[in-house]
Amino acid sequence: MLARIIFTVLVFIVSLSCTHSQKSCETPCDKDLSLQVDQIACHDFIYKKALANPNSPHPILKKLCETHKLARACSNMAFFFENPGAEKAPDSLSSFSFYKKGCELGDGVSCNNLANLYMEGRGTTPNEKQGVEYLLMGCELNYSPSCYRVAVITARGILLKYDAEAVVHFMKKGCDLGDAMSCHDLGYLYMEGTGTNRNQSLALNVISSSCDMGLARGCGSLGSFYLLGFGPGGVDYARAYELIQRACSEDDPPSCSNLGYMIETGKGAPADAKRAAQYYSKGCHAGDNLGCGNLGVLLAEGRGVARDDKEALPYLERGCSSKTSEACRFLAIFHEEGRANLPKSKSTGKFYRKIACENGDVPSCYYLSKELQSLCKKGEEPILSCRTGVKRMLSICSQAHKKETSVIYRFGTKNHTELQYDGRIEFRIDAWPTEEKLTLSFSRGPVKYEVLETISKNQDPPLKKVKLEINQSNKQTSIDCKYPAGSLNSDIVKKAYNIKSDKTSTKNL
Template sequence: MLAGRPAVLFGFALLCALFLSCGGKKQQGPDVEEKDVDPELTGAVTSCEEGEAAGCYRLANMEANEAALRHQQNCEDQDFASCAQLATMYEYGIGVPTSPGNAFKLYKMGCAGGVGMACRGLAELYHSGEHVDRNLGLASAFYGKACAMGDKLSCTDMAWLHLGKGDFEADPKKGVELLQRFCDEGNSAACVGLGDAYDRGDGVKADKVKAVEILTAACEKKNTVACYKIALINATEGKGQNMEKATELFVAACEAGYPAGCVSVADLYLAGDVLELDLSEAAAYFYKACDLGSAEACTELGLMYIDGDGVEKSYKEAGTLYQLGCDGGDPRGCGNLGLLKQLGAEMDKDLVAAERLFKEACAGGIEEACAALEGMKAPSK
C-alpha cells in the first residue's frame, strides 16, 4: 500500500458515514470476556490496520451486514429513518442482496413516515427510471415533498428538473428562480446550481463573471463542489492561463473531501504539464479519491498497481481495487477484474466469475470486455 496512508478504502469509509458502525467491534466494558470477540472480525480488523485493502473490504462487508440487520429491526419498530437507510442498502446491495423492489417499498414507507431522504430516494428512482418506469412528474413531486421536509439536496434537484428536458414540462426560468430562492435562503447546493446555470446559460443568459461570483461565495462557505466548479472554470477559460489557481482549488476541494478534486490533481500529476510528473503523488491522490467514493479512481489506482507505476506492483492489490471500482459502478473495474480472474493472476482462477464480470463490463459499454466474452464462448481449437 502507499506509505503513510491508511488502508481503509471507500467501501468502509462510506459505511462509517452512512451507518455509524465503524471500528470492527462495539465498545466493550472490562467484564466482557475475550471469547465474545468474533475471531473472523478480529482478523479483518488486524488485516485492515496492517495496510491490507482486502481486510478493510472484508471488514466493510461485515459491518454492512450488521448495519442491515439493525436497520431491519428498527424499521419493523416504525423507525422510518432506518427504513430509509435500509432502502439505500437494498438499492446498492450494501450488506444485503441488491433488491430494487425492496428499496422502492422501503423508500415509500420512509417517505410516508416523514423522512426527507426517503422521499428523495423515490424521486431519484422516478427520475432515473432505472428500477421503475421513468416519471419526471412524480420525481418532481417527491423532490418537492423532500424539500418541504428540509432535504436541501432535493430542493436543488427539483430546480434542476425544471431546467432539463424530457416527459416533464420543464420551465427553465422557474428552475433558475427556485435556485435563486434556495440560494438566498442559505442553501449552498442551490448556489452551486445557480452558478452552474449562469456558467452554461441554462434558463438564464450565460454570464461567466456572475457564475464565478456566486460560486466563490459558496466556496467561501466551505462548499467543496463550488470550489471545484471554480477550478474547472479557471482550467477551461483563457486557454488554461488560470491553471495555477485551478490547481490550488482542485487541491482544496480534495482536502475538503470532494473526490473529483482529488482525481483532477492526480490527473495533473500524471500529465506532468502544470504539475511536475510524479507517479507516486498521482497514486496518492487516486487513493484518496477512491477512499472518498470515486469508483473510477479505484480502477485507475488498480491500473497503476498492475504496471507498478508509483506503487509496488501487485495484481492482488489491483484486484481488490478493481472490485471496489466494479462495485461502485465503473464497468472498467469489472472488465479488468474479469481478466485477472480469467488468468488467475495472484488469485484463484475463476472462469465463471470472469464471464460474469465481462458481461457486466460489456453491458457498461466496454468493447474489450465484449470481445473477451465472445472469446470465452468460442470453441477452443
C-alpha cells in the first residue's frame, strides 16, 4: 500500500515538474523511458520542438512509437511526414505506415487520418470501403470527427447503407464527444424527426451547444430558429439578429444571406435595401446561392442598387438553381419579357413559374392557376387537369407562405379516351426521407390506376411504372395513400378528391 502511494506521488511530481520546467521534461528523454509518465512528458516536449522545425521528425518520437508503443507518438510521426514544411515534399508512404501503427495501438486520430489516405489514394491504393472501416474504428475509439463523417456517409447512402437511426446514433455520439458539426446537424434531425422522434426542445439545445463550441454555422442556424419562431418564446427578431449577425461576422455564408433578408424586411433592424444588398453579395460570393438569388431580385427591381438586368441574370440563375422561389419568378419574367437580351419565351417562363410555385412563391402559383383556368374554359386542357389542377394551385396559393423542401410526385396515363385521365395528381412532401416506400392508387368508374414504387428524394418524376386495373364494382372517386406512420402529416398532402386514410398511419384530412 505504501509503495503504491509513493509511486502515485512520484508520478504526480514528474508530471507537475514537466508542466512547469522545460529542463525537467528534457531529462526523461535521456533515460530509458520505462515510466509511461516519462514517455508522455518526453513526447510532449519533443512534439513542441518538432513543430518549430517539421523538416526532420525527432528520432525520440520514432523510439516512443516503435519501442514504447506510444500511439500519439506514431500519429505525430505520421503528421510530420505528411506535413514536412516548405523544404521537403510530403512522404505519404511513411505517413501511411505510422498512421497505421498508431491506429493499431488505439489512437482514433490515426485511424481517421489513415481513412483519408485510403480514400485519396495517398501512400496506398485508393480504397474507399477500407477508408470507411477506419472511420468506424476512429469513432469506436471516440474520435468525434470520425463519428460525424460516418454519420454523413450513412446519410448519403453511398458507401454505407442508408439508415436514419444510425445517422442519429453517430451524430449523437459525435456531439457527446464535443464535435460542433455533429451537434449542429443532430439538431436538424431532431427538428425534422428524421431517424428519431421529433423534439424541438432537444433540437434547440444541441444547436445552441454547437454555437457555444464556436461553430459560426451553429449560431446562424440557432438565429434562424428564433427568426422562424422555434425558440422557447416564439419569434424573437432581436435574438435572431444578434446570432445571425455574429455568424456572418465569422464568415458563415448562409448567415450573411439571412442577415440581408432581415435587414431588407426590417426584422430586427431598420429596413434598408442598400445594406441588405451588401450582405446578400457577401453571402453569394462566399458560395450561398440564396444570397445570389436575393441579390438578383434587388438588381432586377432596382431596390437599394441601380437596376441592371444583365448583372441580375446570373445571380437569378444561381438562386433558382437552389430553388429560391422569388429568383425563379424573376427568371420567368426575364424570359417572358426578353429582359437582359434574352429571347422572349412564354414556355421557358412557364417552366420557371412552376419551379417558383412548387417552392412556395404565391404570385407564381396565382399566375399559373389563372392561366390554367383560362385554358380549361377554352377546352384546351383535359377534364381531370381542370378539376384537380386549378384546385391544387389555389390550395398552394393559400399555404405558400410555408416554404418547404418539396418533391412533386406525379402519376397518370396517356390513354384517356373514356374518362380523359391525362391530368396529374401531385403531392407536396416536406422533408422526405432519402428512401421511402409509398403506395398510391386512383380510381374512378371502371378504371383504376395503381402505383407501387420506391421514391427517392433525388428522383425526378415523371413516373416510370403504372399499373392499370379494371374494377367494375368501384364507382367512387378516391385516392388511397399508404405509407409508414409518422412519415407525413395532414397539411402536406393537398386534397384533390376524397382522401381515404389508413387510420393507423395518418390523420383524416
